[in-house]
Amino acid sequence: MLKVYRGELLHFLADPAKVALQESYQYIEDGLLIIKDGLIEQIGEAEALLASLDKDLDVIHYENGLIMPGFIDTHVHYPQTEMIASYGEQLLEWLENYTFPFERQFSDLEHGKKVAEFFLSQLLEAGTTTALVFGTVHKESVEAFFTVAQQKKLRMICGKVLMDQNCPDYLTDTAESGYEDSKALIEKWHNTDRLQYAITPRFAPTCSTEQLNKAGQLLAENPSVYLHTHLSENKAEIAWVEELFPDSDGYLDVYDKSKLLGRRSVFAHGVHLHDSECKRLGETGSAIAFCPSSNLFLGSGLFNLKQAQAFDVNVGLGSDIGAGTTFSMLSTINEGYKTQQLRGDKLSPFKSLYLATLGGAIALDLEGTIGNFVKGAEADFIVLDYHATPLMDRRMQHCKTLSEKLFILSMLGDERHIKATHIMGERV
Known part of the structure; x- marks a missing residue:
C-alpha cells in the first residue's frame, strides 16, 4: 500500500x-x-x-x-504534565514541594492513563513523534503509559523510576523490588510493537549504591534496553552527590562504577560537566539530553554544547516537562539558541533542527529507524x-x-x- x-x-x-x-x-x-x-x-x-x-x-x-x-524528545516526565509552571524554586526544593506530591497519584492505573492520553496528544500536536519518558516509582505508571502509547502506534521509550533513599516514604521502592518490577515490565513491554523500555534511576541522590548496582545488573541482563537518569543539573545537587558518594571521582563516576554508561544510556542535563566526564561519555557512546527550557526555568545553568561536541558526545534535545515550560521542540530550540548566545557561542538553525530530529535518533541509538x-x-x-x-x-x-x-x-x-x-x- x-x-x-x-x-x-x-x-x-x-x-x-x-x-x-x-x-x-x-x-x-x-x-x-x-x-x-x-x-x-x-x-x-x-x-x-x-x-x-x-x-x-x-x-x-x-x-x-x-x-x-517528526521531532524527538530525549527527556521528558509525563507524570509532571499537570504541575508544569510551578513557581519559584531551584531543583531540589522544586522536587520536594511540587514533583513528589504530584507523582504520588500515579499508583492509580486509571489516573496514569488519563494523564498519558493528554500528554501524548500534547506531544503529537507539538510535532513530537518519539520521546524518552520518565514514569514514577509505581509500576502502574508505566503500564498506563505503554497501554496508551501502544493504542496510538507510537515509538516511545519509558521506564519505572528507581528511588530507595532521600525521598518521601510514599515514593520509595527497594533495590530488590525495583529490580523485580523493572524486570517484569521489560519482559512485558520491551520491543512490543514500537515500545521500548528504559531502566530509570531518578538520580544518584535518591538511589543507594545497591540500587544503582541492581540497575547495572538489569542493563547487563537486557543489553537492548535503555538507561535514563539525570546528571549534573544543578550545583547544589552536585555538591550533595559528592557528600553521599565520597569514594567516587565526581557525579558521572557514581553511575560509571555501577556500569550504567553505554550506547543506550541517556543522561539528562549535563550542565556542569568536567572535560574528563565528557571524555568518558564520548568513549562509552552515552548521550546527553540538552534541556534548555528547564535549565533556564530552574536557574540550573547554561549547557556547554561546544564542550560536548569537542568530546564527540551524542546530544539530543529534551523538553523536560514539567520543569521545562513547553512541549514544543521549536520553542525548546528557541531557548537553546539563547543559552548558547549567553555562553558566547552560536547555534545555527541547521544544528538545532538536526538535534531535534536525527541528533535525537542517534542519541537514542535509533538512527535508520526514525529521525x-x-x-x-x-x-x-x-x-x-x-x-x-x-x-x-x-x-x-x-x-x-x-x-x-x-x-x-x-x-x-x-x-x-x-x-x-x-x-x-x-x-x-
Whole structure:
C-alpha cells in the first residue's frame, strides 16, 4: 500500500558540526515522500518521481509548509504534565514541594492513563513523534503509559523510576523490588510493537549504591534496553552527590562504577560537566539530553554544547516537562539558541533542527529507524506551517535563504506551526 505526499522536504544525513554543511542535509523544494506500509520507500524531486507512479495514485500535496521527520524528545516526565509552571524554586526544593506530591497519584492505573492520553496528544500536536519518558516509582505508571502509547502506534521509550533513599516514604521502592518490577515490565513491554523500555534511576541522590548496582545488573541482563537518569543539573545537587558518594571521582563516576554508561544510556542535563566526564561519555557512546527550557526555568545553568561536541558526545534535545515550560521542540530550540548566545557561542538553525530530529535518533541509538527519510525508516513526519501566525507570515516575506527560513521557524515557531503530524504515514 503506497502513500504519497508532495511538498517542500528537509531531513538530515549527518551532524552539521562534523561534515560540510551542504552534506549534512537534503532539501528538496518540490519533493515527493513515498511511503509503503508505514515505512519510507523513496524521496526525490516531484517532477522526476511523478512520472514513475501510477496515474490513479492519490498524491496529498502540502503547500506553504515544510515536511520534516517528526521531532524527538530525549527527556521528558509525563507524570509532571499537570504541575508544569510551578513557581519559584531551584531543583531540589522544586522536587520536594511540587514533583513528589504530584507523582504520588500515579499508583492509580486509571489516573496514569488519563494523564498519558493528554500528554501524548500534547506531544503529537507539538510535532513530537518519539520521546524518552520518565514514569514514577509505581509500576502502574508505566503500564498506563505503554497501554496508551501502544493504542496510538507510537515509538516511545519509558521506564519505572528507581528511588530507595532521600525521598518521601510514599515514593520509595527497594533495590530488590525495583529490580523485580523493572524486570517484569521489560519482559512485558520491551520491543512490543514500537515500545521500548528504559531502566530509570531518578538520580544518584535518591538511589543507594545497591540500587544503582541492581540497575547495572538489569542493563547487563537486557543489553537492548535503555538507561535514563539525570546528571549534573544543578550545583547544589552536585555538591550533595559528592557528600553521599565520597569514594567516587565526581557525579558521572557514581553511575560509571555501577556500569550504567553505554550506547543506550541517556543522561539528562549535563550542565556542569568536567572535560574528563565528557571524555568518558564520548568513549562509552552515552548521550546527553540538552534541556534548555528547564535549565533556564530552574536557574540550573547554561549547557556547554561546544564542550560536548569537542568530546564527540551524542546530544539530543529534551523538553523536560514539567520543569521545562513547553512541549514544543521549536520553542525548546528557541531557548537553546539563547543559552548558547549567553555562553558566547552560536547555534545555527541547521544544528538545532538536526538535534531535534536525527541528533535525537542517534542519541537514542535509533538512527535508520526514525529521525530522517532514509529508505526503510518509519514514516513519522510533520508538516511545519510558515503562515500559521501573522507575524511569521510577514517575517517570511523578507526571507532570502533556507537558513533564514529555518531560523525564523525555530525562533517564532511553536505548536501553532505544526500543520500536521503523521505516524507510520497516517495523519493523526
